[in-house]
Each structure stands twice: as C-alpha cells, then as structure tokens.
Amino acid sequence: MMPGLRTLWLLAAALLLAAAPAWAHKPSDxxxxxxxxxxxxxxxxxxxxxxxxxxxxxxxxxxxxxxxxxxxxxxxxxxxxxxxxxxxxxxxxxxxxxxxxxxxxxxxxxxxxxxxxxxxxxxxxxxxxxxxxxxxxxxxxxxxxxxxxxxxxxxxxxxxxxxxxxxxxxxxxSGWRQFGDYVRHGVWHIWIGFDHILFLLSLLLPAVLVYRDQRWEGRTTFRAAAIDVLKIVTAFTLAHSITLTLATLGVVALPSRLVESAIAASVALAALNNVWPLFHGRRALVAFAFGLIHGFGFASVLLDLGLPKAALLLSLVGFNVGVELGQLAIVLLFLPLAYLVRNTVLYRRGVLGLGSCVIVLVALAWLVERGMDVKLLA
Known part of the structure; x- marks a missing residue:
C-alpha cells in the first residue's frame, strides 16, 4: 500500500473510531x-x-x-x-x-x-x-x-x-489529590463526549485546506494549517471555559434539554459548513460562539459529579485542564495525518465531504432525540 493511502486509511479509521460510538449507548456514570x-x-x-x-x-x-x-x-x-x-x-x-x-x-x-x-x-x-x-x-x-x-x-x-x-x-x-482526580475525569469526559468530539473534528477537517474558486485546495505549509487549528482550539477552549465556570458556580443556568439540543445543532452546522462553506474564514468565531454552549454541557457533568467546597477552585481548574488535554490528544492525532493526505481526492471528497455528511445526519438525529425526547439511534 502506498504511504499516502496508508495514512488516509489511518485517518479514516481515527474518524470512524470517533464517530462510531455515536450510535452506541452513552457511557454511564x-x-x-x-x-x-x-x-x-x-x-x-x-x-x-x-x-x-x-x-x-x-x-x-x-x-x-x-x-x-x-x-x-x-x-x-x-x-x-x-x-x-x-x-x-x-x-x-x-x-x-x-x-x-x-x-x-x-x-x-x-x-x-x-x-x-x-x-x-x-x-x-x-x-x-x-x-x-x-x-x-x-x-x-x-x-x-x-x-x-x-x-x-x-x-x-x-x-x-x-x-x-x-x-x-x-x-x-487534599486539594491536589482531588485536582488529579478531576483532571482524569475531564480527559475521560472529552473522550466519551462524542458530540463535543464531532463538533471539534468538523471545524478541524478543513484546517489543512483552503477554499478557493469554489473548490478545496491543500494548504501549502504545515505551519498555516497549525495556525488555523490553534485559532479554532483556542477560541473553543476560551469559550467553554467561561460558561463552564459560570454554570458550575451557579452564576448562569440553562435548561438541560435546551443545552443538549443546541450542542447537537452546533455539530450539524459545523459539519454542513464543510459541504456548503458559509463561514469558512470565520470558523474560529463559530468555535467561540458554539463553545459557549458546549461549556454548559461540560458543566452539567461536573455538577453531577459534585465539587468539594474545600477544593472548589482546584477541582474546577483540574476538570478544565483534563478537557484541554483530551482535546490536545485529538488534535495531535488528527493534524499530521490530515496534512499528509490533504491533496488527495479521497480526503477532500471522502473524509471531508462524505464524512461531514455522515456527521450532519448523526447530529440531526441527536437534535430530534434531545428536542423531542425520542430514541432514534440505538
């Protein structure tokens, strides 16, 4: 198998591993x-x-x-x-x-x-x-x-x-022992938070490409792709950190069904943008706007876990650090593989095009499930 094709298969496998659990039962606590x-x-x-x-x-x-x-x-x-x-x-x-x-x-x-x-x-x-x-x-x-x-x-x-x-x-x-516990739980949550992962991946898929003259073309340098990824991840991190903190401290509260439905909608819109680019040059802004909603989703998990009053700040920071470490692992896996195969038709039409269409369908199913309290995905 040619090196480029092998890399593409590795990337496709990574995306499938991220998307496949969307049809599985949510891991339980x-x-x-x-x-x-x-x-x-x-x-x-x-x-x-x-x-x-x-x-x-x-x-x-x-x-x-x-x-x-x-x-x-x-x-x-x-x-x-x-x-x-x-x-x-x-x-x-x-x-x-x-x-x-x-x-x-x-x-x-x-x-x-x-x-x-x-x-x-x-x-x-x-x-x-x-x-x-x-x-x-x-x-x-x-x-x-x-x-x-x-x-x-x-x-x-x-x-x-x-x-x-x-x-x-x-x-x-011990505050520091609990800090470590919450770091581990933050990493675990982002890895099983398939809606958060698919939202992030939907924004990252075009990072190794440029939309020019109504078509996608591969970026000329890895540095340009890395800078684009850095902007998106930083915007998403900043946004969800704000609402995670506000919601956990009880400053702001939103209904769970509204938050979960909005998260599903954000996944669908981010993936749809890869098929019909509407805000390609403003994906970092989109990451920030929808990241505010995702922060409420993270907060619901943290509130269910419970925060010890004696180590409130350390536990909150620990959970957020864990989420960022989980995100970083995803980025480090995705970016080099995507950059290597960015100029192939299989990446542009298969991984970006078809993959984004699959994500849209999954996200719309989530939206119906969460908004209407019905079960579509087994």
Whole structure:
C-alpha cells in the first residue's frame, strides 16, 4: 500500500473510531455519596434506570418505557444487584451494607434510581476501603463517581475497571489529590463526549485546506494549517471555559434539554459548513460562539459529579485542564495525518465531504432525540 493511502486509511479509521460510538449507548456514570459517622456510614447511590434495565431488566411489558410500578416491582432485584457490586470495609473488617429506602430522581441525562444506604463498621473509621464493581462486566466504560464526607470535609474518587478497589482516608481532603482526580475525569469526559468530539473534528477537517474558486485546495505549509487549528482550539477552549465556570458556580443556568439540543445543532452546522462553506474564514468565531454552549454541557457533568467546597477552585481548574488535554490528544492525532493526505481526492471528497455528511445526519438525529425526547439511534 502506498504511504499516502496508508495514512488516509489511518485517518479514516481515527474518524470512524470517533464517530462510531455515536450510535452506541452513552457511557454511564453512577453517583455515590458516603457520609462517615462514628462507627457507621450513611450513603446515597444514584444509578441510571437505563443501566439497571440493561443489567437486570425493568421494562416488564417490553414497550421501551419504564413506569414507576415497573421499577417498584423490581426494588428487591435492584437492591440485590447493587449491593452485590459494592463492598465497604474498615481496618480489614467488612462493613455490611443494606438499602434503607429507594426513590427516583431526575439527572441531566435521565431518571435514576436512588438507593439510600447504611453500613455498620463496628468501630471508628479512619480509612474506608471501597470495592466498586457496578456494570463493569457489561459496560467497561462505566464510571463510579464518589463523594466521601466526614466532619464537614469532602473528598472525591472515580472508580473504573482498572481502579475498582480504593482505600480512602476519611479525613483526606487534599486539594491536589482531588485536582488529579478531576483532571482524569475531564480527559475521560472529552473522550466519551462524542458530540463535543464531532463538533471539534468538523471545524478541524478543513484546517489543512483552503477554499478557493469554489473548490478545496491543500494548504501549502504545515505551519498555516497549525495556525488555523490553534485559532479554532483556542477560541473553543476560551469559550467553554467561561460558561463552564459560570454554570458550575451557579452564576448562569440553562435548561438541560435546551443545552443538549443546541450542542447537537452546533455539530450539524459545523459539519454542513464543510459541504456548503458559509463561514469558512470565520470558523474560529463559530468555535467561540458554539463553545459557549458546549461549556454548559461540560458543566452539567461536573455538577453531577459534585465539587468539594474545600477544593472548589482546584477541582474546577483540574476538570478544565483534563478537557484541554483530551482535546490536545485529538488534535495531535488528527493534524499530521490530515496534512499528509490533504491533496488527495479521497480526503477532500471522502473524509471531508462524505464524512461531514455522515456527521450532519448523526447530529440531526441527536437534535430530534434531545428536542423531542425520542430514541432514534440505538
């Protein structure tokens, strides 16, 4: 295979990897709060109903809609499934968990079962050992987001298949440790935030080209392409950092459905511009304008995770740094490959043209789903 064609295949594969999950279920999170009190632990565990339905089956009539009676009928099964996948211990001795109450609550991405928990550790707790295994066997992208509270202090942890067992000091509210946790979560979120990735890619695809005389031509230097990418990424970063901060601090709030619908529309418009250039020379301005909306999307994730008051600024900055590192990894993968194949017909018509059309269709499906609360993509 010729070097240029091999590079094109690598670029196409990278784009497919980014776009393919658009049809998959959104990677899930659960939200666990544990409050250490004397010799016991009180807690609350929010688990998405869609995840529980996938794991143990809640939709008894198979009509694709869950009712309160269907969920209530499976309370015992929900409790048994959850408790089998969460173990607490203190000083090497187990802290038996039980569910004291089950409720429902709405999060930004749907309805969650709320399990109120209690554990008796039989003595003072200085370090809590947590073994978290929820959904890892059926969804390896699942994350468990923990807030650990003790004597007015809050610390956080993120559980994944490679970090399912963690020992947490109940008085460890180290800001820098939490900074690192939020950096990792920011990187993870941008990598699973397929709408954010497709928006960024839609703006980056023409960066190695110039629209001249009604046609796309390859840029003459890598430096020119890199400068164009730098302008776009900087504008997007600045914009979403502004609204991420304002929304997280509670200064500005927008309805979740409006934000998610606007993000889908931004993806469609950015990709459509690659087929019918309307604002080719102003893509950085577009990145800034729509980046303000994407910042509200990032904020919804951060608000669901929860920010420890003792390390509010560090955690907020850490999450944003993680998002930027995730973006940087995408750019470093994309730009050299795209520049090498920029002059090929396959890049201009295949990757840019056809790829952008596919992104438009996916984004329009998202827009209908989010605006009308229906399911089009499996």
């Amino acid at each position: 659960s939200y666990l709060t544990l409050d250490v009190r004397e010799a016991g632990v009180d807690g609350q565990w929010d688990i998405a109903l869609r995840d529980l339905d996938m794991a143990i089956g809640l939709d008894q009539d198979g009509n694709g809609e869950l009712t309160w009676s269907e969920v209530r009928a499976r309370h015992d099964a929900i409790a048994a499934y959850a408790l089998a996948r969460l173990k607490l211990a203190s000083g090497g001795a187990p802290c038996p968990l039980r569910v004291t109450e089950q409720l429902l609550d709405n999060h930004s991405d749907g309805t969650y079962a709320v399990l109120r928990l209690h554990a008796d550790c039989g003595g003072a707790v200085s370090a809590l050992e947590v073994d978290y295994r929820l959904l890892f066997d059926i969804d390896p992208q699942h994350k468990g987001l923990l807030q650990l509270r003790h004597a007015g202090q809050v610390s956080t942890a993120i559980f994944a298949p490679d970090s399912a067992r963690q020992s947490l000091q109940v008085a460890d509210a």
